[in-house]
Amino acid sequence: MRILLIGASGTLGAAVGATLAGRGHELVTVGRTAGDLRYDITEPGAIARLYAAAGPVDAVVSTAGDVPFKPFGELTTDHYRAAFEGKVLSQVELVSQGLAHVAERSSFTLIGGVLSREPIVTGSAASMANGAVEAFVRAAAIEIAPRRVNAVSPTVFTESLAEYGDYFPGFPPVDLADVAQAYVRSVEGAGTGQVYVL
Amino acid sequence: MRILLIGASGTLGAAVGATLAGRGHELVTVGRTAGDLRYDITEPGAIARLYAAAGPVDAVVSTAGDVPFKPFGELTTDHYRAAFEGKVLSQVELVSQGLAHVAERSSFTLIGGVLSREPIVTGSAASMANGAVEAFVRAAAIEIAPRRVNAVSPTVFTESLAEYGDYFPGFPPVDLADVAQAYVRSVEGAGTGQVYVL
Helix, strand or coil: CEEECCCCCCHHHHHHHHHHHCCEEEEEEEEEECCCEEECCCHHHHHHHHHHHCCCCCEEEEEECCCCCCCCHHHHHHHHHHHHHHHHHHHHHHHHHHHCCEEEEEEEEEECCCCCCCCCCCCCCHHHHHHHHHHHHHHHHHHHHEEEEEEEECCCHHHHHHHHHHHHCCCCCEEEEEEEHHHHHHHCCCCCCCEEEC | CCEEEEECHHHHHHHHHHHHHHCCCCCEEECCCCCCCCCCCCCCCHHHHHHHHHHHHHEEECCCCCCCCCCCHHHHHHHHHHHHHHHHHHHHHHHHHHHHEEEEEEEEEEEEEEHHCCCCCHHHHHHHHHHHHHHHHHHHHHHHHEEEEEEECCCCEHHHHHHHHCCCCCCEEHHHHHHHHHHHHHHHHCCCCCCCCC
């Protein structure tokens, strides 16, 4: 398949890209500052330009979402709006604008995360964003068939424990290789409206 | 208790208000166009003025959230933003701005809904909003203790079947009286970070 990979240069994006490429897929990588195409998908207008530049694709894979992490008392209106624009609206727009550009049997795979179901300190805006993405996926799926949409919802990555482990005390981590397999399952499988929990 | 009731003139707000008043609580009712205090809580600045006007309260109860319902292909960027501002950010701000105004053992009870977990046609923006609210509640709860925050997440009301039943084919409805009891449980109980599913 020809796959549009958003956030290809990130920790998760690199792992997902390597796994998908290893399975013979052709990747079109997208990032703010790296990749075949350079766009900031938190700007809805940029998504239209991205799809126009990318040409036809069989799958859209998102591994990118920016949300602020701060103690609850420091999260302001602007932070919640930034979380919405940076992780929710950006991915919603990938789907809604993408419908006109993707093949009839194509799929969208979005990124959610464990904070939708389990909280951590400093994570209120992130929880809000992940809950929004995962509920959106369930809803959009029933209206975009035969196109499909799923979310991958991982806990903290084993490879990121050194950096973020203190925020996830006692959370069993997941290997990036296993998260990448959830993307494979979404892209090559037939599921829709699913949230793959890892 | 002295309870700030947001959305008091709506179908749900009226039922919750009657139940809480019947249990001896003093209500301060809030609405856009009706109630003791008139504010549009989808404007963050209005929430600051609302709390200043309301004086000290022991509980904040929200029964109001505006989201657009449209077929997936007709939902635009602006509709998703309206859903976020109208049901998510408004209620997030009730909690974050409210912390400075409520008693130490007070509670916030927000409104989510069944679309967070089960989709209906035209409901993608509403699902997104409800998923955001319910995940936010779980996260905020761990940082605002001893203050509490919960969400009530009802399916379609029995009393609203004539108007909305066609959108919820086969969904078992819930009586408003039962939904009001979930608010009582949140306000008078000790639970926090809970989503009361009805």
